[in-house]
Amino acid sequence: MTLFAAFQAQHLVRLSTIDTIIVVFYFALVLAIGFYLRNRAKTGEDFFMAGRDMTAWVAGLSFLSANLGALELMGWAGSAYQYGILATHWYWIGAIPAMLFLALVMMPFYYISKTHSVPGYLKLRFGEPARALSAVSFGFMTVLMSGVNMFAMAKVLQIVLGWDINVSIWLSAGTVAVYVALGGLRSAIFNEVLQFFLIWAGVLLIPILGLHEAGGWSNLKIQIAHRASEQYVHLWSGLGSFTGNPMGIHWTGIVFGLGAIISMGYWTTDFLVVQRILAAKDIRSAEMAPIIGAGFKMLVPLIVILPGLLGLAVLPMQLVPESVATVTGAHSYNDVLPLMLARYCGPGLLGLGITALIAGFMSGMAGNVTAFTTVWTYDIYRPLINSKGTDHHYVKMGRWTTVIGVLISVGTAYLVMQFASIMDYVQALFSFFIAPLFGTVVLGMLWKRATGPGGFWGLLLGTASSISMWAWVKMDPSALRYVAMSPHAKTLAQDMYQALWSFLVCVTVTVVVSLATKPKTDSELHGLVYGLTEVPSVGNVPIYQKPHFWAGVVVVIFFVLNIYFW
Amino acid sequence: MVSIWFFIGIALLVDGVLIFGAGMYELWHPPAHPVVLFSLHAPIWWGGLLAVIGAIYCLKFKPKHS
Numbered sequence: 001m002t003l004f005a006a007f008q009a010q011h012l013v014r015l016s017t018i019d020t021i022i023v024v025f026y027f028a029l030v031l032a033i034g035f036y037l038r039n040r041a042k043t044g045e046d047f048f049m050a051g052r053d054m055t056a057w058v059a060g061l062s063f064l065s066a067n068l069g070a071l072e073l074m075g076w077a078g079s080a081y082q083y084g085i086l087a088t089h090w091y092w093i094g095a096i097p098a099m100l101f102l103a104l105v106m107m108p109f110y111y112i113s114k115t116h117s118v119p120g121y122l123k124l125r126f127g128e129p130a131r132a133l134s135a136v137s138f139g140f141m142t143v144l145m146s147g148v149n150m151f152a153m154a155k156v157l158q159i160v161l162g163w164d165i166n167v168s169i170w171l172s173a174g175t176v177a178v179y180v181a182l183g184g185l186r187s188a189i190f191n192e193v194l195q196f197f198l199i200w201a202g203v204l205l206i207p208i209l210g211l212h213e214a215g216g217w218s219n220l221k222i223q224i225a226h227r228a229s230e231q232y233v234h235l236w237s238g239l240g241s242f243t244g245n246p247m248g249i250h251w252t253g254i255v256f257g258l259g260a261i262i263s264m265g266y267w268t269t270d271f272l273v274v275q276r277i278l279a280a281k282d283i284r285s286a287e288m289a290p291i292i293g294a295g296f297k298m299l300v301p302l303i304v305i306l307p308g309l310l311g312l313a314v315l316p317m318q319l320v321p322e323s324v325a326t327v328t329g330a331h332s333y334n335d336v337l338p339l340m341l342a343r344y345c346g347p348g349l350l351g352l353g354i355t356a357l358i359a360g361f362m363s364g365m366a367g368n369v370t371a372f373t374t375v376w377t378y379d380i381y382r383p384l385i386n387s388k389g390t391d392h393h394y395v396k397m398g399r400w401t402t403v404i405g406v407l408i409s410v411g412t413a414y415l416v417m418q419f420a421s422i423m424d425y426v427q428a429l430f431s432f433f434i435a436p437l438f439g440t441v442v443l444g445m446l447w448k449r450a451t452g453p454g455g456f457w458g459l460l461l462g463t464a465s466s467i468s469m470w471a472w473v474k475m476d477p478s479a480l481r482y483v484a485m486s487p488h489a490k491t492l493a494q495d496m497y498q499a500l501w502s503f504l505v506c507v508t509v510t511v512v513v514s515l516a517t518k519p520k521t522d523s524e525l526h527g528l529v530y531g532l533t534e535v536p537s538v539g540n541v542p543i544y545q546k547p548h549f550w551a552g553v554v555v556v557i558f559f560v561l562n563i564y565f566w
Numbered sequence: 567m568v569s570i571w572f573f574i575g576i577a578l579l580v581d582g583v584l585i586f587g588a589g590m591y592e593l594w595h596p597p598a599h600p601v602v603l604f605s606l607h608a609p610i611w612w613g614g615l616l617a618v619i620g621a622i623y624c625l626k627f628k629p630k631h632s
Contacts, residue, residue, distance in 0.1 A: 016588075025577075029576070033573055189570075344602055346588070348609050
């Protein structure tokens with residue numbers, strides 16, 4: 001307790017003794033889970049794939065949790081304050097169709113091929129060059145992202161609680177290293193499910209009390225229209241033009257850039273999230289898990305977007321962009337969630353809210369580390385460095401890679417501390433790979449004529465085009481009118497169109513090169529491509545246990561929500 | 567193996583009891599600078615709810631000795 005108290009100086013909130021006990025209890029519990037699970041991670045299948053015995057609920061909640069980090073919570077709450085309800089698109093059209101596509105179309109191929117990773121699938125479908133390209137880029141970017149998140153977490157804890165940055169970095173990194181190195185993916189998944197519950201328990205009170213204070217949803221809309229604009233509470237009606245909404249985006253960017261490309265790329269090919277589904281115990285669980293994740297994903301705006309909107313209505317101060325906040329000392333958009341937490345939560349509740357944020361940070365880091373460990377061991381070390389090791393040797397390598405991955409992340413965090421602009425570059429770099437990778441994987445699964453060279457060159461040139469567009473706009477901001485089709489486009493809108501073009505480049509190159517090279521035989525593609533694979537049945541189960549039934553329910557709710565908030 | 571739901575039950579039960587206790591303490595010793603909507607005494611009913619859910623999870627998923 002005194003350890004934490006010693007690090008509190010200038011800050012947004014002050015933790016009481018009871019709050020500190022709740023935070024310390026969380027650290028103790030995650031370490032206890034890691035120690036308990038250490039004997040359950042002795043084989044490669046246990047350590048890297050959690051024994052492939054997770055139920056649909058555990059895999060589904062973990063799948064969702066891996067993406068529900070604290071930066072996500074605070075960042076999107078801030079975006080809701082800045083852009084209004086438009087930010088919800090990243091939770092609905094920017095996630096739900098992709099999750100259902102993963103469940104019903106792609107998951108059977110991942111599952112039947114028994115691959116350990118997404119690069120592993122590329123090896124089976126396109127050969128070693130495509131795997132090496134995606135594994136190296138993914139591994140490199142994952143540890144960098146982990147470091148960036150670690151620094152961001154430490155910075156937030158410094159601003160919100162006044163904790164020393166060094167203590168935050170080493171405490172969280174050490175805890176994650178211990179529980180992942182001991183229990184592997186199973187330990188990470190257990191803690192992600194725990195985090196899911198803590199986030200809801202810690203943050204759900206904000207919209208409940210906030211709506212009470214604002215006088216209900218109708219009154220909230222009136223207050224927001226008064227303080228900002230009526231467009232802040234409409235999802236689609238302002239998207240007919242680039243200037244008709246606070247984000248400066250057109251509906252084509254949201255539908256085709258975000259809904260069809262970026263979210264598809266992230267939710268179906270980013271191994272960080274897909275790894276959780278690969279740990280499911282059978283094909284029905286593997287299909288149900290993303291559907292369960294989609295169901296809960298639709299509810300997340302309740303604890304992320306709504307607090308941002310409520311902040312717009314009830315907070316007495318005006319929040320400003322980060323760049324202005326740094327100079328003036330005012331609160332930035334990203335502070336809206338902690339500010340709302342401090343507004344309604346006294347001793348105990350505040351501790352739980354802060355625990356939810358810390359849990360989000362740590363499980364996000366653990367997600368990066370487990371994905372990196374698997375890709376390094378199975379897709380880089382085993383095929384390229386030592387292909388003759390025993391299963392025990394690879395598990396040992398996995399444990400050491402966990403520790404080394406965390407240390408590299410810590411190093412990156414300190415690098416970012418020295419050169420803040422690295423943070424923007426790393427976050428931008430990560431997005432370069434997502435859209436082309438989706439193009440490569442989806443063509444590989446759905447088009448049997450796609451060849452190894454086609455997959456490799458499509459991925460390489462798609463990624464290169466994405467980097468080129470980003471660099472072009474960086475050097476000449478007026479290029480935005482070509483890349484994002486409007487000089488008024490904001491950063492998020494640029495990302496949408498950049499993803500769309502790089503996906504199209506990837507697909508075009510893959511098709512052209514494939515048609516010019518020798519195709520694989522049908523027998524070589526068995527179990528990897530639609531039309532040449534017998535997708536196993538989920539069994540003779542009642543309709544309410546069938547994935548297609550629940551996917552239909554999610555689709556109906558998805559449309560109802562979008563129409564209601566039109 | 568101990569179920570993940572048991573660990574979640576422990577977390578909710580302990581946190582719920584601590585928050586409920588803090589809420590009861592505040593009932594008898596109101597703070598000098600209360601939070602907004604303090605009159606609703608959220609820690610009492612929210613902490614109580616978490617504790618009840620946690621207790622149910624702990625009982626339903628408690629480890630069984632074979």
